[in-house]
Amino acid sequence: MSGILLADDEPAFQRLTGAWLRGLGHEVRVAGDGDAAKAAFAEKPADLVLLDLAMPPHHDPEAGLALIPAFAPAPVVVMTGHADHALALKAIDAGAWDFLAKPVDPDLLRVVVARAMERARLARELAELKAQAGTAEDMGLAGASAPMQALRELIRRVAPTRLPVLVLGPSGTGKELVARALHEASPRAGKPLVPVHCGAIPAELLESELFGHLKGSFTGAVADRPGLVETAEGGTLFLDEIGEMPAVMQVKLLRFLADGSYQPVGARTPKTADVRIVAATHRDLAARVADGSFREDLFYRLKGVVLRTPPLDERPGDVALLAALFLRRATDAAARFTPEAMRWLASRNWPGNVRELRAAVECASALAPRSATGILVDADDLAFAVGEGSLPNSGAPSAMRPQSLEEELAALERLRIVQALERTGHNHTHTARELGLSRVGLLKKLDRMGLR
Numbered sequence: 001m002s003g004i005l006l007a008d009d010e011p012a013f014q015r016l017t018g019a020w021l022r023g024l025g026h027e028v029r030v031a032g033d034g035d036a037a038k039a040a041f042a043e044k045p046a047d048l049v050l051l052d053l054a055m056p057p058h059h060d061p062e063a064g065l066a067l068i069p070a071f072a073p074a075p076v077v078v079m080t081g082h083a084d085h086a087l088a089l090k091a092i093d094a095g096a097w098d099f100l101a102k103p104v105d106p107d108l109l110r111v112v113v114a115r116a117m118e119r120a121r122l123a124r125e126l127a128e129l130k131a132q133a134g135t136a137e138d139m140g141l142a143g144a145s146a147p148m149q150a151l152r153e154l155i156r157r158v159a160p161t162r163l164p165v166l167v168l169g170p171s172g173t174g175k176e177l178v179a180r181a182l183h184e185a186s187p188r189a190g191k192p193l194v195p196v197h198c199g200a201i202p203a204e205l206l207e208s209e210l211f212g213h214l215k216g217s218f219t220g221a222v223a224d225r226p227g228l229v230e231t232a233e234g235g236t237l238f239l240d241e242i243g244e245m246p247a248v249m250q251v252k253l254l255r256f257l258a259d260g261s262y263q264p265v266g267a268r269t270p271k272t273a274d275v276r277i278v279a280a281t282h283r284d285l286a287a288r289v290a291d292g293s294f295r296e297d298l299f300y301r302l303k304g305v306v307l308r309t310p311p312l313d314e315r316p317g318d319v320a321l322l323a324a325l326f327l328r329r330a331t332d333a334a335a336r337f338t339p340e341a342m343r344w345l346a347s348r349n350w351p352g353n354v355r356e357l358r359a360a361v362e363c364a365s366a367l368a369p370r371s372a373t374g375i376l377v378d379a380d381d382l383a384f385a386v387g388e389g390s391l392p393n394s395g396a397p398s399a400m401r402p403q404s405l406e407e408e409l410a411a412l413e414r415l416r417i418v419q420a421l422e423r424t425g426h427n428h429t430h431t432a433r434e435l436g437l438s439r440v441g442l443l444k445k446l447d448r449m450g451l452r
């Protein structure tokens with residue numbers, strides 16, 4: 001909190017108003033003229049500026065009006081003489097947030113200041129969230145949570161090396177995206193990235209798919225055919241579902257990993273390829289080694305570096321960010337979630353992880369009603385999309401759904417509070433501390449929002 005900047009040239013007003021605001025718990029700085037106010041704000045921005053329009057040296061309200069933009073993005077409340085109604089309106093036109101007539105009624109001052117401070121706080125939070133959403137999409141892997149940041153950092157470090165990488169994590173957590181990010185951040189970026197879904201290719205075909213074959217080497221081999229290893233020359237081979245690789249192929253892959261050599265089916269002489277291997281599985285590969293279905297020597301070769309993609313329930317804070325990203329990608333029109341939808345997204349478990357979340361958002365955005373102001377996705381649309389509800393009434397009056405910035409900010413505030421309550425097991429003291437509120441302040445908000 002950087003407090004209130006009180007710009008007024010009357011010492012008595014400075015003293016009394018300053019004391020009143022401090023008594024309400026605000027930090028107050030005082031400036032006696034326009035230049036001093038601008039300098040104080042430039043040195044340390046304020047959450048709110050209370051600005052007398054007729055200050056020295058000019059005592060000219062027009063000069064006061066010209067000051068307003070200097071305090072952006074903080075809201076400015078102008079103080080005018082009682083008869084200056086036209087001037088007050090001009091100030092609003094010039095970007096002021098509100099106005100107060102002098103002599104200032106202390107109760108009115110309290111209300112106006114509280115509203116302006118609240119708005120400043122929410123606008124700041126919204127800006128932070130938007131900034132986070134921007135930087136957090138780095139490398140195609142969205143997520144602002146600590147595990148996702150750590151994952152991106154590891155990718156950055158490992159990408160330039162030749163080390164094989166084993167990506168482990170539950171289904172739908174972005175293992176293929178990690179392989180892509182590794183490839184794109186490596187010196188191999190201009191060369192091919194070739195994905196192979198080991199579990200989807202019949203065992204008897206996998207060898208020829210990977211290493212190629214010579215004409216006549218088996219029935220149906222009517223011509224020489226290069227394998228995916230050759231296609232990936234200079235680039236990266238992504239072996240997805242490596243745990244499904246048949247035992248005979250495991251030996252051949254081990255040899256390729258050891259010295260880069262392989263034998264196309266039907267060939268007498270080996271070939272070589274310069275390919276980086278990134279493998280992935282959602283299975284417990286160590287358990288497969290233990291039960292003998294996966295070669296231990298191959299396991300150790302593959303895990304030059306192990307990267308783990310965390311399940312969504314280990315990073316609940318990423319749900320809203322990912323949902324917003326998928327909504328933006330799903331539709332060209334302006335689209336938003338209702339506060340209920342945000343709560344629903346945050347409260348649900350996502351066993352299918354990011355893939356499930358993405359599918360839910362895409363489906364819900366297609367179902368949600370369209371209005372002149374865009375698409376508003378509600379909790380019902382999402383519940384239906386994941387098969388947990390009946391088809392929502394798409395004819396529901398969209399005018400009933402919140403539209404304004406004010407409502408969006410209120411929804412965001414509510415979401416933050418609900419999430420903090422959940423994190424702290426509904427402990428009001430801890431929740432208030434986490435949100436930077438007094439306990440009483442929190443309780444008042446809970447009452448106002450009907451959350452008690």
Ligand SMILES: Nc1ncnc2c1ncn2[C@@H]1O[C@H](COP(=O)(O)OP(=O)(O)OP(=O)(O)O)[C@@H](O)[C@H]1O
Binds near residue numbers: 169171172178309
């Ligand atoms: N961090 C992320 N940012 C953006 N999109 C993501 C992220 N993680 C996953 N996705 C999206 O989720 C879906 C599943 O991702 P991906 O296929 O990489 O998962 P996976 O872990 O390889 O799954 P599986 O084990 O089932 O193969 C894709 O549509 C992908 O674009």
